[in-house]
Amino acid sequence: MSLPPLATQADATAYGYTLPPTTADGLLNRASARIRRAAGQPITSSTSTVRLEVTDGTVTLPGPPVTAVSSVLGVACDGTTTALEWWCWDGSTLTVPYGTAQVDVVFTRGYPVVPDGIVELTCAVAARLAATPAGAEGLLRSRQIDDYSETYATEAIAAAGDLLPGERDALEDALGTPEAWMTRSQ
Structure with missing residues (x-):
């Protein structure tokens, strides 16, 4: 079963992120999949x-x-x-x-409504994915043509398929402490 993305193009715009219109849906789907995988728990109800x-x-x-x-x-x-x-x-x-x-x-x-922190994080990850050089996605560390060269940091290469440490921290903040979940207020 394919789950819906955790954010929309309208959410990205509202949070100040600009995604390429032709690839925005795919980027949001990829970001959502990475966040769900890193969360280790259901987000969507x-x-x-x-x-x-x-x-x-x-x-x-x-x-x-x-x-x-x-x-x-x-x-x-x-x-x-x-x-x-x-x-x-x-x-x-x-x-x-x-x-x-x-x-x-x-x-x-899961959450009946995706928490705002998760929506914003999804938009941020999608924007990062949009800005990730194609070489980093293929895990290319460096390339050189004549006198021109590009070198990607190993952190960028690792992050191409996962969340960055700061993104993981934001995910933990948005989901709360795993040992104590508030599902309703008294």
Whole structure:
């Protein structure tokens, strides 16, 4: 499934970035893919079904932020599923009856609206990709023709396929601390 880009051409313009009109969509898609890969967690809201082990009556759901749990089924040793009499999700932990070994959980994770920090970062990465010399994308370190030569810094070569350290820092700032996710305010 192809996910939508995390930003649009209009977003880039609003944040002061100029992208080539003929390649803007592709640049935003590439930037979005790199940001999603570096994030290591869902950004765009999606519904998932997973089978998870239960430990001491609790289950930790993968891929924060989790915004909703819609269904929890107990899984028997033979793989059959049955609805649990009760379960409780408090925004961070799913609690199920003791004695339940595995559960199938249907839940929603990711952000209903992409955070502004991620939108701006996507535009910045797309603008950097637009300005990256073609030689850097092919991992060419230097080239020389007669008395003319170009040399790319190794950081630029490495960054051609990834996020720069400052971009990774901005991504971490936008996503928050992985150990503590706020999914709703009280």
